[in-house]
Amino acid sequence: MILGSLSATSFTNWLWYRSKKAYLLLIPFEYLYKMIVSLKQKKERAQAKPFPVPVVVVGNITVGGTGKSPVVIALVSYLRTQGYSPGIVSRGYGGKRPDRAQPLPVTPNSDPCRVGDEPVMIAAATGCPVVVASDRVRAVNELLAIYPECNIVISDDGLQHYRLWWDVAICVVDAQRRFGNEHCLPAGPLREPVTALHDMDFVITTGSVDADVVLKPQAWVSLGHAEEEALDFFSGKTVHAVAGIAHPERFFETLRSQHIQVIPHAFPDHYFFSKKDLMFDDECPVVMTQKDAVKCKNFFKSDDVKVGYLRMQAELSVSFKENIIKAILPFKKNNT
Numbered sequence: 001m002i003l004g005s006l007s008a009t010s011f012t013n014w015l016w017y018r019s020k021k022a023y024l025l026l027i028p029f030e031y032l033y034k035m036i037v038s039l040k041q042k043k044e045r046a047q048a049k050p051f052p053v054p055v056v057v058v059g060n061i062t063v064g065g066t067g068k069s070p071v072v073i074a075l076v077s078y079l080r081t082q083g084y085s086p087g088i089v090s091r092g093y094g095g096k097r098p099d100r101a102q103p104l105p106v107t108p109n110s111d112p113c114r115v116g117d118e119p120v121m122i123a124a125a126t127g128c129p130v131v132v133a134s135d136r137v138r139a140v141n142e143l144l145a146i147y148p149e150c151n152i153v154i155s156d157d158g159l160q161h162y163r164l165w166w167d168v169a170i171c172v173v174d175a176q177r178r179f180g181n182e183h184c185l186p187a188g189p190l191r192e193p194v195t196a197l198h199d200m201d202f203v204i205t206t207g208s209v210d211a212d213v214v215l216k217p218q219a220w221v222s223l224g225h226a227e228e229e230a231l232d233f234f235s236g237k238t239v240h241a242v243a244g245i246a247h248p249e250r251f252f253e254t255l256r257s258q259h260i261q262v263i264p265h266a267f268p269d270h271y272f273f274s275k276k277d278l279m280f281d282d283e284c285p286v287v288m289t290q291k292d293a294v295k296c297k298n299f300f301k302s303d304d305v306k307v308g309y310l311r312m313q314a315e316l317s318v319s320f321k322e323n324i325i326k327a328i329l330p331f332k333k334n335n336t
Contacts, residue, residue, distance in 0.1 A: 053151050056166065058071050071316075
């Protein structure tokens with residue numbers, strides 16, 4: 001099952017980002033997809049209604065990860081310094097529960113199997129109120145009902161949830177992969193045509209040294225006792241690098257940039273690990289992403305096995321921070 005998922009991911013990556021002609025066979029299906037999306041937009045956007053506080057959506061128009069969640073965490077941190085009390089909503093992708101449209105509050109101790117790995121990671125990293133639901137409108141209403149102190153809502157993803165009213169839209173773009181062949185599903189990686197960027201208030205890049213948002217390694221955190229080690233702790237050592245994210249190679253390259261010898265282990269995005277997945281036949285440490293760690297933190301209660309994750313931090317550019325406040329301010333005056 002794992003190999004099948006990875007093979008499918010490898011094929012679509014080749015088809016969307018490297019193939020010169022193979023995707024052309026899927027163009028008729030792309031036309032059908034775009035027609036369905038257009039009809040859905042017209043119907044659902046007509047139903048969207050403003051909320052009593054400003055809503056900021058951090059999303060993308062491509063399939064796969066672009067670094068949205070780190071941007072959400074950094075944005076929340078910055079908004080707090082500006083006097084805001086943010087709350088966060090998310091779909092809770094990967095969470096398995098009977099009614100995913102039903103809003104559910106998330107804490108750092110919530111079960112990722114029920115609410116998804118990214119919401120738990122965000123709740124732990126920010127300490128903010130977090131509510132998940134596939135119906136983002138219900139999620140916002142529930143968040144504001146439970147946490148009336150919230151005076152701004154950040155939606156982790158949601159640009160394609162057209163019934164969700166937003167006041168500010170931020171599209172996050174992978175600076176290296178960008179938009180692939182610039183075709184929509186299934187011929188390409190786009191959820192919406194590139195022209196959708198015209199409706200965004202901000203289009204920001206991640207994934208390169210000169211991006212608008214730079215992700216920087218901060219420290220190593222042990223799963224066994226939550227203690228931090230300096231960034232050079234594994235320098236010169238060989239580690240088993242485990243990544244269940246959309247683009248695992250980015251994580252592996254980050255480790256190599258820290259002078260670490262990497263034995264890579266790529267898993268499907270949002271993969272739910274078992275302890276057996278992290279047991280290897282040698283004494284090399286096991287390191288993983290922060291998103292994967294929330295699903296594995298209960299596996300190791302002591303130092304019998306050295307397992308940890310790399311804590312990253314997103315740094316927002318000065319110009320983006322200045323402009324986002326200017327964009328939000330009019331809605332704060334009107335709605336609060």
